[in-house]
Amino acid sequence: MNNPLKRVAVACLLMFGLLMANVTYLGAVKAEGLRNDSRNVRMLYGRYKVDRGWITADNGKTTLAKTVDTGDKQFRFEREYPLGKPFTHVVGWFAPESASGIEAAMNRYLDGSHPDLVVRRAIDMVSGKPAKGASVDLTLNTKAQEIAYKDLAGTGKRGAVVALEPKTGKILTMVSVPSYDPNPLAKANKDTVNKAYNKLDKDDNKPLINRAIERTFAPGSTFKTVTSAAYLSDDSSRDENTQVDAPDSLPLPGTSISLPNYHGESCGGRATLVQALTISCNTPFAIMGMDVGYDKLKEQAAKFGVGQPLEIPLTVTASNIGPDEGKAALAKTAIGQQSNQMTPLQMAMVAAGIANQGTVMKPFLVNKIMGPDGAEIDGTDPEELSEAVTPEVAGELTKMMIGVIEHGTGGAAKLPNITVAGKTGTAETLPGKPSHAWFISFAPVDDPKVAVAVFVESGSAGNDATGGAVAAPIAHDVMQAVLGQ
Template identity: 85%
Template structure:
C-alpha cells in the first residue's frame, strides 16, 4: 500500500513539475509570441483598453498623435494623427496588430509598460482606472517639417529632407515623400486596416519606406566634402587654396576609359581646392581618392559615421562607400558614384560635423519622455559620435562650401543677411536614366544652428535635374524656417 502511495505521489509531483515548467515557458519564453499572435483576440481588445500617451513636438505645443476616449467599452480608446502625412514617416502608426515609427520604437513608454512606469501602472490597477501611458516629445520643428514636405510633395517629387542641430544632433526635420495618412491604419478593424495597408504596400512609390533613413542612394558630388576632408587631413599644410590637378578628363587605371567632368566641362587643368569644389569638378577629387587610397577614404567616411549602426531611436540603414575594387572604381567612389551609398541622414551628419568644427554629434529624435502626470521621466542628453576632422580642417572645408553657395552651383540656397555653406550633388543612377539631385548645407556659418541634406530621387524632378536647381531651393526654405525667418 505504501509503495502505491509513493508511486502516485511521485507521479503527482512529476505532473506538477511539468505543469509549472509549462506555465513558466508560456509566461516567459512564449509570452511575446502569444501576446502578438493575430489569433489572440484578447490581445487585440487589450490594445484599445490603454489610454496611450501622446506624441508631440515643439516642446509639447504641437500634437502629432493623440488618444481619444470613444466611450465604447469594447474599443475604449482610439488613436488619431492630426498632422497626417508630413509627420507619418517619423511618428508611424498604431494598428490593430502592428505599429511603426516612434509608435513602435517608444511603444513601452506610450502604452505604460516600461519599467519606469511600474508605480503608475500599479496605481491604475488598484484604482481600477484604465492604464495610461507616457507622452513622447520629439525634437522636430513643425514649421520646417511642413515646409519640407510641401516643397517635395507639391511638385510630385520623391525624396527626403533631414535637418539637424549641428551642436546637439537633434533631428529638426525628417521628411520622406511620398508619404501616407496614418489615420486609416489606426482604426479598430482588422479588415479595414489590412486593405489600407496592402494598398500602400503594393504602391510602386513605396510610401511606407522612410527614404531619409531606410534607403541608401549614390550621394554624387556631395561626397566630395568627405574626399576633401580626407585630403586636407592627410597633410596639415594643405588648405582651401592648395592647388590640385584638374584635367578635362582623367584616365582610369586598368581601363580604356577616362572620367570626364560634369557635361564635359573644363576645369582649366589646375585649380585650388576651393575653386574645384565651387564648380564641382570631378577629375581633381577622383585623383585625390586614388592618391589617398581606399583605406584612408573609408576611414575618413567612418569618422563621419558611415557604417556606424544607428538608432535615433528609429533604426537607420547603414551607409557604405562600397568595397575596394581597385583604383578606377575608387576614383568614382571619391565623387560619390560606383557603389557609394548614403542615407540622407548620413549626408546631413557630414554637413553637421563640418559645421560643428569637426565633431559629429549622435542624431536623436526624442526630446523628452513625460509621465501621465506631466513630470519628466527622461530627456535626451547630446552625445558626441566622433571627431571627424580637426577644427582647422573643418574651417577650410567651410571656406570651400561657403564659396559654393556664394559663387558656385549652390546660389539658390543663399539666405538674406546670413552666410550659408553648402555643396550640390548630381548622382548618376544608370545609363540613360535621370540623376538623383542632392544638396547639403549649414547656416549661419558664424554660429551654425541648422545642417540640412536634401535628396530628390531620380526622375521625379525632370530628366535633367541638378542639385543646385532642384535640391538647393528646398534647403533654403527649410533652413529659413528653422532659423525662424
C-alpha cells in the same frame, strides 16, 4: 472497507494533483505562448486598453499623435494623427497587430510598460484606472518639417529631407516623400487596416519606406566634401587655396575610359580647392581620392558616421562607400559614384559635422519623455559620435562650401544677411536614367543652427534635375524656417 477507501482517497488526490499540475503548466509554463497566440483576441484588445501617451513636438506645443477615448468596451482608446502625412515616417502608426516609427520604437514608454513607469502603473492597477502611458516629445521643428514636405510633395517629387541641429544632433526635420495618411492604419479593425496596408505595400512608389534613413543612394558630388576632408587631413600643409590638378578629362587607370567633368565643362587644368568645389569639378576630386587611397577615404567617411548602425531611436540603415575595387573605382567613389551609397541622414551628418567644427553629434529624435502626470522622466543629452576633422580642416571645408553658395552651383540656397555653406550633388544612377539631385548645407556659418541634406530621387523632378536647381531651393526653405525668417 477502509483499505480500498484509503486507496480511493489516494486516487482522488492523484486526480487533483494532475489537474493542479496541468493548470500550473498552462498558467506558468505555456502562458507566454498562449498569451501571444495570434488567435488570442486579448492581444488585440490589450493594445486598445491602454491610454497611450501622446507624441508631440516643439516642446509639447504641437501634437503629432493623440489618444481618443471612444468609450468602446473592447477598443476603447484609438490613436489619431492630426498632422498626418508630413510626419508619418517619423511618428509612425499604431495598428491592431503592428506599429512603426516612434510608435514602435518608443512603445514601452507610450504604453506604460517600461520599467521606469512601473510605480505609476501599479497605482493605476490598484485604483482600477486604465493604464496610462508616458508622452514622447520629439526634436522636430514642425514648421520646417511641413515646409520640407510641401516643397517635395507639392511638386510631385520623391525624396527625403533631413535637418539637424549641428551642435546637439537634434533632428529638426525628417521627411520622406511619397508619404501616406497614417490614420487609416490606426483603426481598430484588422481587416480594413490590412487592406489599407497591402495597398500601400504594392504601390510602385514605395510610400512605406522612410527614404531618409532606410535606403541608401549614390551621393554624387556632395560626397566631395568627404573626399576633401580626407585630402586636407592627410597633410596639414594643405588648405582651401592649395592648387590641385583639374584636367578636362581623367583617364582612369587600368581602363580604356576617361572621367569627364559634369557636362564636359573645363576646370582649366589647375584649380584651388575652393575653385574646384565651387564649380564642382570631377577630375580634381577623383585625383585627390586616388591620392589619399581607399583606406584613408573609408576611414574619413567612417569618422563622419558612415558604416555605423544608429538607433535614433528608429533604426538607420548603415551607409557605405563600397568595397575596394581598384584605383579606377576609387576615382569614382571619391566623387560619390560607383558603389558609394549614403542615406540622406548620413549626408546631413556630414554637413553638421563640418558646421560643428569637425565634431559629429549623435542624431536623435526624442527630446524628452514625460510621465502621465506631466513630469519629465527622461531627456536625451547630446552625445558626441566622433571627431570627423580638426577644427582647422572644418574651417577650410566651410570656406570651400561658402564658395559653392556665393559663386557656384548652390546659389539657390543663399539667405539674405546670413552666410550659408553648402554643396550640390547630381548623382548618376543607371545609364539612361535621370540623376538623383542632392544638396547639403548649413547656416549661419559663424554660429551654425541648422544643417540640411535634401535628396530628390531620380526621375521625380524631370530628366535634367540637378542638385543646384532642384534640391538647393528646398534646403533654402528649410533653413529659413528653422532660422525663423
